[in-house]
Amino acid sequence: MSSRAERSLPGRLPSLSPVSFTMLVVVGAVIIASIGQVAPSPEKLAVGVPKLLDLLGRMMPPNTEPAFMQRMFWRIIETFQIALAGTVIGIVLSLPMAWLAAxxxxxxxxxRHAPxxxxxxxxxxxDLVWALLFVSTVGLGAVAGTMTIIVDTIGFCGRFFAEAMEDADKKPQEALQAIGANRVSVLFGVILPDIMPSLINSSLFAxxxxxxxxxxxxLVGAGGIGQELKVAFDLFQYKNASAIILAIFLIVLVMEVVTDRLRVKFQ
Amino acid sequence: MQEVIRTSDLAKTYPNGKSVFAGVKLSISPDQRVALIGANGAGKSTLLKCLIGLLPSSQGEIMTLGESFSSTPSSAQLYRLRRQIGFVFQNHGLVGRQSVLTNVIHGKLGLPGSWRAWHHSLAQGNWREEAMQVLSEVKLSEKAKSRADELSGGQAQRVAIARALIRRPKLLIADEPAASLDPAVGRDIMKIFSDLAREHGITLVYTTHDMEHALNYSDRIIALKAGEVFFDLPTRDVSRAEIDNVFQG
Known part of the structure; x- marks a missing residue:
């Protein structure tokens, strides 16, 4: 027959140590204090929401004048160029950085801790901080934007590429190292083919x-359609601003659809 | 004729002081097919790795393919050794996402100009032809374009054999090559090994804990037990009872 202790039901809640309980109280207090200080109060919302609705009203209908649309089109192209050039260069630079860091x-x-x-x-x-830095050093325009994207991509892809390299199957690496393959050969012959789906996935996210x-x-002068948006708000051209916001929405949406499809294709 | 492998008083001790084997004296002649047997933990794989300089020995002298060394070979010796040795491991160690042809050509890595062995599309014409030749020897030429991760365990091990053969090795080292395969496929793999080694005049040294694989595919059996060479005999002189004795505690 089992003893009473063996039959006793576990408690519904996990038992908390005094330290855990204190931590919980402190975290709760910090959250409540933060909400009290920076979250929108009902009074602020009562004033802000009508203003927002008024602004939205002044934004409608979006500007569709041909001259403006043409200017916006070239800005969209420039935005894509910044993203594409920055990402591709960033990915290429991420690979050796990740290899050195993995x-x-x-x-x-x-x-390896240095890279x-x-x-x-x-x-x-x-990225906005990098953009400010590059605008200060290479001047206003798309080049500063591209440099920002390069740095941002290295930060993102460098980490994920390194993690993928660390997780690559070790057995083929050991098999080829045993016959004298050097590290570069192991990288190109084994690791990169092995982690290709992960590389493509991370690159598309990038x-x-x-x-x-x-x-x-x-917004900080680093080229692209954001520059038009800043000008529109600075000059109270709200119809232009709404057209630009819609364009940004479309760009991001199209990009998500395209990258989602590519991800599925390359899995 | 000079031996392919010769050792005298070879010993291996782990840093914690545990002895793996001691007093191992071997002499393996060219063209021999040698089965190295022993229970799990008997030190078969460790001995194999010491013989080719992949692990340092603790005591004794080793002469493999004309390179004499104690403990570990120099990097120049290791380079020369690796050029003459083919390896096959229990796990085939193929790159799953690469084609069978590329995996076979990977066998050229470590040789001069070996960056061209990263992928079959970079490889020089004669390497590609050699790869197809060795693939046909393991009866897998029709799978050249297939991805390695689409192969069965036995097929993958045959590709691993082809990858070892493309180096045109003088010595083929196989560590439990059929251990992860079902019995029929395991016998098939051992037969391919044994036949190709004989056909190409390659010295074959393989570890196994399967009595049939030791008796049917070797010319000579070296048994390790309790860290020592328990017996070293021509296969025809070894009885099943003697092998049973090796695996009993």
Whole structure:
């Protein structure tokens, strides 16, 4: 016969240690304080929502004048160019960076942390900050935007490529290292073919992310359609602004559909 | 005729002081097909790796394919050794997303100009022809374009054999090549190994814990037990009872 202790039901809630309980209270207090200080209050909403509706009213209908549409078209093309060139260059640079940073693959041994830190730096600093930096150094325009996307892509792809390389099947690598294949041969002969679906997936996400980023880079002067949006708001041309916002929505939507299809194709 | 492998008083001890084997004295002549048998943990794979310089030995001298070394070969010796040795592992170690042809041509990696072995489309014409030749020897030429991850276990192991053969090795090392295969496919693989080694005049050294594989496909059996060579005899002189004895505690 089983003892009483063996038959006792587990509690409905997990037991909390005093430390866990204190942590829970502190986190809860921080959340409540944050909401109290920065979340929109009912009073603010009561004032803001009618203003928003008024602004939306002034935005309608979107400007469809041929001259404006033509200018917007070329800005959209420039936005795509920034995203595409930045992503492709970024991907190409990400591959060696990831190889140097990947644990168990890198030829740098313990020094692999150096490229890893650079990748982390590129990823953690927001793209608008990079854009400000490049606008200050190479001037206003698309080149600053492209450089921003390159850095952003290295930060994103560098990390995911390195993780994919670390997770690549070790058995073929060991088999070819045993016959004297060097690290570069193992990379090109085994690792890259093995992780190709993951590389394509990350690259398509990077492209999608770059298109989204490149539409707002213009807000700080780094080229693309975002620059038109800033001008429209600065000059109170709200009908132009609504047309640009719609165009941005369409660009991002098309990009998502295209990358989703490509992802399925390459799986 | 000079031996392909010769060792004297070879020993291997792990850093924690545990002895894997000791006092191993071997002499393997060209064209021999040698089965290295022993229970799990007897040190077969470790001995194999020590013989070709992939693991350092702790004591003794090794002479493999004319390269003499104690502990580990120099990098120049290792380079020369690797050029003359073909390897087949228990797990085939193929690149699943690459074609069978590319996987076979990978066997040229580590040789001069080997970047051209990254992919069959980069390889020089004669390498591609050699790859098709060895694929036909393992009866898989019709699968040249297939992806390696579409193959059965036995077919994958045959590709691994072709990858080893394309190096035109003098010595073929196989570590439990049929261990992960079902019995019929395992016998098929061992027959291919044994026949091709004899046909090409390659010295074959393989580890196995399968009595049939040891008795049917080798000229000589070396048994390891309790860290020592338990017996080293021509296969025709080995009885099943003696092999049973190797695997008993």
């Amino acid at each position: 644990r168990g693959v890198s030829p740098l041994g313990i020094f 890893k830190v650079v990748i982390s730096l590129f990823r953690t600093v927001p 492209l999608e992310k770059a298109v989204r980023a490149s539409v707002v880079l213009g």
